[in-house]
Amino acid sequence: MGRIWEYVYWRLPLGKRQFFDKVVDIKQAIENIKRAIEISIRDNYNYKNELYGKLESLTGEVKILQEENARLEKIITHYHKQDMQMFWQEYRREGESTADAQKRFFLALPEAKGVTRNLQLLEKDLLKALITICDAHDIPCWLYSGTLLGAVRHKGFIPWDDDLDTCMAREDIDKLRDILKDNTEYKLTVKYDPWGYCKQIRFCYKDSQLPVFVDVFPCDWACTATKETWEANYKVRMDLKAEMTDESNPFIREFRTVGCVDDNSAMGKQVAKIFDRYYNSLKEQKVLCDKEEAEGFLFGYDSWNPCYDSNINAVAQVFPLKRMEFEGIECNVPNKYMEILCELYGEDIYTFPCGEPHFLHADWKKNAKLLETEVKKRIK
Structure with missing residues (x-):
């Protein structure tokens, strides 16, 4: 101082x-x-x-x-x-080509047994019903992913597979859901998954608690079948993933705590608005378009896809659809199915798996007795 x-x-x-x-x-x-x-x-x-x-x-x-x-x-x-x-x-037999030997080998593989086979039989029953309904209402539905591979290579299930994959155009899924509203045997469920950042759409039994279903993946009409179109779709998916994992948002935190929610639940309706915003973004960017203008076909931005494969095809690769046997059922497959399989699994689809094991969708052994009972009741 x-x-x-x-x-x-x-x-x-x-x-x-x-x-x-x-x-x-x-x-x-x-x-x-x-x-x-x-x-x-x-x-x-x-x-x-x-x-x-x-x-x-x-x-x-x-x-x-x-x-x-x-x-x-x-x-x-x-x-x-x-x-x-x-x-x-x-x-290889004498005079037989390697390609023919490979086809013979995979067709001769024994089918699954026990729990896995019971599950497959119930899924086959659902697939048959789905195809019947879609054919009756002129709704294109086709086999995809491992189910398509099974149809081509095994004429049915890959012996170690435990699910069925199908695809539809997004607008046809809405049409199918409306058709099934009053169906007493089957239903189409739509759930939002916070951990897969996706919309789960499944065709299943209406009056059963069985954890059995057929996956229905939505596809979108794209303006072009180019790498740039896929990249724009991929970016939107990554933006959606970023929002779905942002736990600084109280609503997202609650959603991730609750887990999968029905789309008609209070929370599901809120989540739907988030998903719709990204879909509208793709429309505004002119990545997606109406069927009449489309040159490409995209695996939906809101579908579960752990590998983020390119999953874009020219319309001519998918349509017109062809028919192929799967477990004795006549099913639709993409027009150029071999091109699509090679894009998904590489040039040689006639080989033994090398690398990661098949992804198991649930612990089916917990439902072994239930599956066995339902097979006896439903499968003739």
Whole structure:
């Protein structure tokens, strides 16, 4: 305190001195806070740099691991191909081509047994009903993914498969749902899945608690069948995923806590508005269009797709649909089904799986008795 101010200070009334003392204390507190903030910023900056350093190091390690994984996958694939070449050489009959030997082998594989077969029989029953209804109302519905592969390679289920995949144009799904409103045997369920960032659409029994269904994946008419169209669709899906995982949003946090919700529930209707916003965005960007204008056909942005395959085809690859046998049922398949299978699974679909095992959709063993009972009741 300066000498003049000290002289004045001690001649002020007690209340004034206390006031000025308080001001000095506050100013000191402010200075202390400023110093603390400066120290904190400096420490945080140093800590941030330390974290960035660790992150950079980890990123480098991840890159090394990815490169090593890619190298090992190449080695495994190489030896797998060698083993397969030797196997087909031994398996082939005299005068038989390798391609014919492969087809003969896969057609001769024994069908599934026990729980898996009971599940497949019930799914086949549902597929037959779905095709009958769709054919009666002129709704195009076709086999896709592993079910299409099974039809081509096995004339039915892949022995280790536990689900059925079908596709429809989005507007036809709405039409089918309306048709099934008063159906006493079957229904179409629509649920929003917060963990798969998708809309689950399933054809199933109406009066049964059986966890059996046929997946129905929506497809959209695209203006063009180009990489740019797929990329625009992919970006919208990634934007949807980002919103579905944003737990700073209380509603999203609640949705992810609750899990799958019916589209006609209160929460489902709110989630539907989010999904619709992204669909409308694709329309506004002129990625999607009406059927009459379409050159391409896109696997829906709101469909479950863990691999994010390109999943875009020229309309002529899908339509006109062809008929093919699946477990004794005449089913629709895409016009150029081999091209689509090669896009999904690679050039050689007549080979043993190499890599990840088949994705199991549920613990069906828990329902073994129920499945067995329902097969006896429903399958003639």
